[in-house]
Amino acid sequence: MKYCYKExxxxxxxxxxxxxxxxxxxxxxxSCSEFPFLEHLSKNFKRISDKIKRDSTMTTGAAWKSEDAGPNRILRWVMLASDENLKKFGINMENLKDGVVAKLREKAADYDSCIQVAIKLTWLVYQMEGAPKCPDNIKEYLESHFGEMSNITTCAICLDKIGFDLFHTAQRGKANLETCHLNPRMHDPMNVGFGHRECNIAQGNKTLDEFYEWIAAILTRSKNT
Ligand SMILES: [Zn+2]
Ligand SMILES: [Zn+2]
Known part of the structure; x- marks a missing residue:
C-alpha cells in the first residue's frame, strides 16, 4: 500500500x-490518521488499541524511574539516536548501567517497523476466537498488508489457540496476553505475535528456536531418568 505519509x-x-x-x-x-487500522478498536476496546500502540512503539524498560535504571518506557526509534543526540533530550546514556543500555538499545526499532508491527498485531487481534467483527474497510486494509484473515490466532510460542477474552483477564495486575518476539532482539512484523504470559516468561531472552531446543533437551533427559 502506498501511504499518504503526510506529517x-x-x-x-x-x-x-x-x-x-x-x-x-x-x-x-x-483527515489524516497515524493508526487508521485501530479506529474501530480504539472506539470499542480502547485498552486493546492502547496496548497495540504501546507495545509496537515503546520499549519496555525498567518498571521504575531512577538515575541508573533508565527511562521507563521510551519510543523505540528514540533508542536509535546516538548518545550525543540523546543528551539534547535529557537522556544521559553514560549514567545508565551497561546492562540497561544494552537492553534499551536492543529494543530499538525504526518508526516504519513499529507501524508495521502495530498493523500485524491488529490483524492478529481480529482473528482471535471471540474477537469482534472487523469492519470491512479495516479488514481490507489489514489483509492488503498481511494476507487473508481466518478466525484462529495461536500463541506465537506454544502454538495453542488464544481467545480474545484473554485480553480481559489479568492476574495480580498482569495481563494474560503479551506481545512476544520470535527473536527478542528483533522488532519487525515477521517477528512479533501474541503469546500467553506464561509462555513469554518461559521463553525469556531466548529466540524461539533456542527455546524449543531447550524444551526438547529437557524432555529427552526426563525420559532417560
Ligand atoms: Zn493522510
Ligand atoms: Zn502459549
Missing part, C-alpha cells in the same frame, strides 16, 4: 527525531 505533528519533543506520518492510503478523503 502529523504532535506535542512530543521527539518529533524532531521522527515526525509521525499518516498511514491511510494515498489520495484518501477525510
Amino acid at each position: 502529523i505533528s504532535s506535542r512530543s519533543k521527539y518529533d524532531k527525531l521522527q515526525i509521525k506520518k499518516c498511514h491511510l492510503e494515498m489520495g484518501h478523503t477525510g
